[in-house]
Amino acid sequence: MDFEVMACVWLLYRRYKRRRQRQREYWVHPILRDRLTHGMFVTLFDLREEKLVITLRYLATGCSFADLHYGYRLGKSTIIKIVEQVCKVLWSKLKFTSMPEMTTEKWKEVEEGFKKYANFPNCIGAIDGKHIELIQPEHTGSLFYNYKTYFSSALLAVCDANYCFVYVDVGSYGKTSDSAIFKNSEFFKRIVNNKLNIPNPKPISNIDRTPLPHVFVGDEAFGITSNVMRPYGGTQLTHTKKVFNYRLSRARRYIECAFGIMSNKWRIFHRPIDVNIDFAESIIKACTVLHNYVRMRDGYRYEDTLYVSPLQSIHLENLPRGSLCARTAREKFANYFVNEGKLQWQNNMI
Numbered sequence: 001m002d003f004e005v006m007a008c009v010w011l012l013y014r015r016y017k018r019r020r021q022r023q024r025e026y027w028v029h030p031i032l033r034d035r036l037t038h039g040m041f042v043t044l045f046d047l048r049e050e051k052l053v054i055t056l057r058y059l060a061t062g063c064s065f066a067d068l069h070y071g072y073r074l075g076k077s078t079i080i081k082i083v084e085q086v087c088k089v090l091w092s093k094l095k096f097t098s099m100p101e102m103t104t105e106k107w108k109e110v111e112e113g114f115k116k117y118a119n120f121p122n123c124i125g126a127i128d129g130k131h132i133e134l135i136q137p138e139h140t141g142s143l144f145y146n147y148k149t150y151f152s153s154a155l156l157a158v159c160d161a162n163y164c165f166v167y168v169d170v171g172s173y174g175k176t177s178d179s180a181i182f183k184n185s186e187f188f189k190r191i192v193n194n195k196l197n198i199p200n201p202k203p204i205s206n207i208d209r210t211p212l213p214h215v216f217v218g219d220e221a222f223g224i225t226s227n228v229m230r231p232y233g234g235t236q237l238t239h240t241k242k243v244f245n246y247r248l249s250r251a252r253r254y255i256e257c258a259f260g261i262m263s264n265k266w267r268i269f270h271r272p273i274d275v276n277i278d279f280a281e282s283i284i285k286a287c288t289v290l291h292n293y294v295r296m297r298d299g300y301r302y303e304d305t306l307y308v309s310p311l312q313s314i315h316l317e318n319l320p321r322g323s324l325c326a327r328t329a330r331e332k333f334a335n336y337f338v339n340e341g342k343l344q345w346q347n348n349m350i
Contacts, residue, residue, distance in 0.1 A: 034073060054079065055086035059287055062267040064274075084279050087286040095285075098292035102166055104197045111199070111214060113161030118251040119343060120217065121204040121336075125158040125166060126255035127218045127228070129181055130311035131174055132284055135274040144277075146174035148312050153277065155284055155311075156181045158216060159258040164292045171281045182222060191227055198227060204333070205340050212329050217251045221313070224326045229333070242350040244334035247343075260309035262291040270310055 054068055065083075069076040100106075107124045114123035131152035137144055144151045152174035158167040169185040182188050190196045201211035215229040224230045231245040263269040266287040273280045337346070 051082045051086050055083045055090075055286075056290075058083050059087075059266045059268045059283065059290070062270050080275075084275075084282060087279075087282040090286040091282065091289055094289035094293055098289045098296065099165060099168070102197060104199050106166075107197060107199055107214065110160040110166065114251055114254075117161045118254065119341070120247060120251040121341070122202065122212055122214045123217055123229075123251050124198065124214045125160060125216045126252045126258075127156070127158045127182070127216045127222065128252070128255040128259070128313070129154055129156040129221070130259055130309065130313060131155075132269065132280070132311065133272045134174075134277070134280055135272050137277040137280075140277070142175065144174040146312075150174075150272075152312075153280055153284070154181050155288075156185060156187075157255065157258070157288070158187070159255045161254055162295060163254060163258040163261055164295045165258060165288050168285065168288045170284045170288075171277070177221060182228075191225075205336050207340060208332065208336075210332060212332055215329075217248050219252060219313075224330065225323065226326050226329070228326075229330060232330075239350075240334050240338050243338050243346055244330070246346055246349050247337045256309060258291075259311055261295075262287060263309050263311055265291065265294060 050072070054072055054074075057063065058065075058068060065076050065079050068074070068079045072079070074082075102110075110124050111122060114120050114125075131146055131148065131150075132155050134144060134151045134153055136151045144153060146152050153170070154172035154174060154176055156169040156172065157165050159165050167187050169181065169187060172181045172184070176184075187196075191198070198214050201213045203209045204212055213226050215227055217229050220230060220233060222228055222230050229248060231248050232241040237245070268283060268287065273283060275283070337343075
């Protein structure tokens, strides 16, 4: 190699080094250095609440971490750590006040609510499951790929007549059905083992004094058991069965409304959640307790019930017939709804 070629190589190398040095001119970019004087949070809020406000903004608007990065003048990785940490703290702190352990007396309060607002006696909750859309979690294959052809995590929830969640189960695979999620949940195991503090059966009629169990109402995706009531299947139904399905639907709509209220308040659910699966579970749990906190603070408002949830229902699977006792109890509920517990308008709704 002659002298001219060597000189050219050396000059090119020095130019490359100078460019590399210019690219690393700032250890912290000037935009980020100004966060304590010009950042969005500093100009609007008390600095001590910054982490909480960042997290609430992320959950309430559904914005990206990049938006928060530029708005609050914090590094993107720092923003992600803040949101994940605060979501875990929100769940651990608020679940004891916003979603406390249910006692027999609390179940009776829920029952009174459904009897008053939904005209369904002995009902202690409405149950349903929804898909929470995700960007495909790493190293999970098709476990989270659901029948709607997108990736999701399943949220199973029970609510009261005030649209507050009394129980949630988060993190089941998106391909799993409502019934399978329910049967694999701790909630179902506690029902089976009689550890849920459910009140004892009691009559709903002044004529037929047969004690009937307290029940959770769900859709066709759930199997009928002693404490879970589902509608009659098929299309060729008798008048009594149609009335029962309508009355059960009136009670079950509370869980649909609860999902709608939550997803429209916390708009992170309006787009796929682009984080790892553990982080996604923390986000979902935080939103459920925040939903309850806001409901308890603001109270009941009719316009809230008009929200339509963007979340998709879990798919239906073929279920075996329920036990004889469970089907007998459903028949007694149905007979009560067309006789002593009849509503004036119910025949116009079937």
